[in-house]
Amino acid sequence: MELLICAGQALLGPAGQRIKDGAVLIRDDTIVAVGTEPEVLATAAPDVAVLSFPDGTVLPGLIDGHVHLAFDASSDPVGALHASSDTDLLLGMAGRARQLLDSGVTTVRDLGDRHGLAIQLGRAIESGTLPGPRVLAAGMPLTSPGGHCGFLGGEVDGEDAIRDLVRRNASAGAAVVKVMVTGGGLTKSGPPIWATQFSAAELAVVVEEARAAGLPVAAHAHGTDGIAAAVTAGVDTIEHCTWMADGGFDVREDLAIEMAAKGIRVCPAASPNWRRFAERFGTERAKVMFDRYRWLHDHGVGLLAGTDAGVPHAVFDNPVGSLEFFEYLGFSREHVIELTTVSTAEALGIAAETARLAAGYRADVLVVDGDPLTDLDALRQARLVVAGGRPHVPTRVAVRALSAS
Template sequence: MDTIVSAERILLGPRGHRLVDGAVLVQGGIITDVGPRADIEARAPHDLTRFFYPNSTLLPGLIDAHVHLVLDAGPDPVSGLASTDDTTLGQAMADRALRLLDTGITTVRDLGDRNGLAVRLREDIATGQSPGPRILAAGTPVTAPGGHCWFLGGQAKGADAIRAVVRRNIERGVDLIKVMATGGGITKDGPAIWEAQFTEEELRLIVREAHHAGLPVAAHAHGTAGIAAAVAAGVDTIEHCTWMGRDGFDVREDLVTTMAARGIAVCPAASPDWRGFAQRFGPERAEEMFARMRWMREQGVRLITGTDAGISRAVFDDFVSSLEFFQHIGYSTAEIIDLATHETAQALGIAHDTGLLRPGHRADLLVVDGNPLDDLQVLRKVHLVMAGGRPHLPRTSRACP
């Protein structure tokens, strides 16, 4: 559908660059023109669908770099997954993707599925069979036998088995490789959250296989030993990066310096329930963890936005609460909008076609009621979402096309 979308203001990005009374022309799913509304209208064909939103803001679509569409965000998502067959699970995943789209998210990175279901959903969305954001699918995470998220099917021990899991994912058409470098919280009877699951050489093997196929690697790593091995192996992003040791936090400044120099981004995967997590974890300990994120940013490490949606209490329709975490550690509202669009796109290697409102980019955008530069909560008031040029009116929308 070829369209013109216009609003009182457009956030072109980055650094709060804006246009008053502007419009975006979308043709064939691509932004082909951006400028003052009168100029765009004068240049555009007459037989277009038009969306006009006074008192509203048009901005790039948001990016959630860490979701798990196979999980239901309930009290025990692992048991829920185990009791759900693939057909039912695929339908549930499509509904979760739609909830993400409703909130203005136009790109997600799915970091762990079962049997290639996220890849299938990615194709359904790309071909217009199902509404949703663009999915960057990691497929089945590589993990140790009995390791974190073993139940997804990616257990491997030794070089040959590790290589086989990575190549199976590549054959399924994944967009990246995910490895569980340490234990994790939702795997009962698995390794401790701080415990490394692979050696540095094993992680190097994963990175070599992935990079040879042109794919980035995301490493789940809470523990410092796993973080160190992942950095040495040359992964592209580290998920969580909480610097845990056997006896408490164990931050290594040399690793932070290396991460900043190499451009290894960190996704804190701040749940929408991050405040509740702080209370359960212990406010003082949680604040120490949060302060580490603030410090890493000050040292030049790029942070990116992600929710861990699917984990217990990490729901699929409250992205703004996750963004409030970045407010808590010192980001301005304008910086958060850049972070959730262009900067995360850069870290994921997709900034060439999304994250900004520019001719030639995918038509990934949203319209919200008010000015989010004044108040982050405005991002909750979504009128219109467009992912890859397909207009979507959220189910709670007050949109006026």
């Protein structure tokens, strides 16, 4: 079956690529044609289903490069997780996946769950059993004994244990390896957030074993020593990258230069709640911390979009709140859209198949009211989401239609 989506404009993904009165033709799970409405209509089957949004914008589906579906974004997501059976937890994760889809997200990278539940959920979504974005899941994240998020089951001690867990996650269907290089705020009993949990040699084992399984490595690293170890080991992405040290910060230009040279990308994992963080942390101090991501970009380090959805107050239904962080840093709206599509797809290793409106690409498509190049808030007005060729009407739109009938 073919579906033709017509809109006032089509944003193709890369910044600056735009078609006025654009159209996208989808056949099964693949985009087969993109162009002006007359051009694309001429190639469509006579019985093609046509959806028209003359005042809207069609663009690639959004990608969220850092979520935790196992957490519920409450004030105590760890407590909620401990109180949930795997069955209840999986049900909650399915609901959160639907929230992401409702918000225009068609691919997520889940960076840590319990018992590989996100892998199971991803399979259910892929089969069409449940609605949701494609899930690229890490399974149980590697951490040190008593370390950050050890309650998820990924504690390892020594080379053999590291290799064993990477292999088990890979065998279970993981699409990425996640390693907690430093402590983290969610684990009050663990090491300080700046403290390093793995040596560069141990991280090299993680990377070696991941490469053998054909998987990238995402490194949670707040502390500068941990960032340095991760860069030396050659991970693919560094999550957070806040340059913390005992008693302050230690920003190293040599590491930024090395990241750029090695193609290591950074995910700020800016919560949609980032403005509240700035208020609590102090506006001026927060600005100094935030501006370091622009500094990384200016040093040639690629950034990717991620919300850290699931941790306290990082909700699943406001990815645009996180994207507004990049606008705050001075990125143009067209580059913010490129960031959450093309750039994040590149960082996740899926840019050859998704994140562009182009023939041959996976049919991950978003239609919104208005023009996000004028105001990013338009991205909150999702009218239609197509994930892997499956059309989905956001719950808000469906309820409004029922109320009007």
